[in-house]
Amino acid sequence: MVLYRNNDALMCKISSTTLQGEAQDWFHTLLPRSIQSFDDLSLVFTKEYSSYHSIKKKPDHLFNVKNNPKELLRDYVKRFKAEKAKIVGCDDLIASTTFQQGLPADHPLFKELIMKEDLTLADSFALAEKHALWDDA
Structure with a gap:
């Protein structure tokens, strides 16, 4: 990813492929065109998971x-x-x-x-x- 740090769109696409399970499901619930840059994606992801406590829902x-x-x-x-x-x-x-x-x-x-x-x-x-x-x- 270091090679592509100046290409926000590619950074977002590459980072999404590293997500698994619940985080990947969360990524697919993002609204189209709601993320404008990799910084936006990082911020939204951090807000979602920084205080994330795994509350298991059935x-x-x-x-x-x-x-x-x-x-x-x-x-x-x-x-x-x-x-x-x-x-x-x-x-x-x-x-x-x-x-x-x-x-x-x-x-x-x-x-x-x-x-x-x-x-x-x-x-x-x-x-x-x-x-x-x-x-x-």
């Missing part, structure tokens, strides 16, 4: 993550992903189920999710993205 924590009535679907997905990232080794089936249960029963995405069998969490997020695009139209 997968059932995700049952508390609900889509608020006035919350956009994309915001719910982003918040859900951030909460899931706090759970090391979270089972996809549990996460997928809790994601679905966090939606209101009258939400079109909820109705679509319950009609499909064997959806992975990635499949659920992909369907959510389609619904979020429809909401924007």
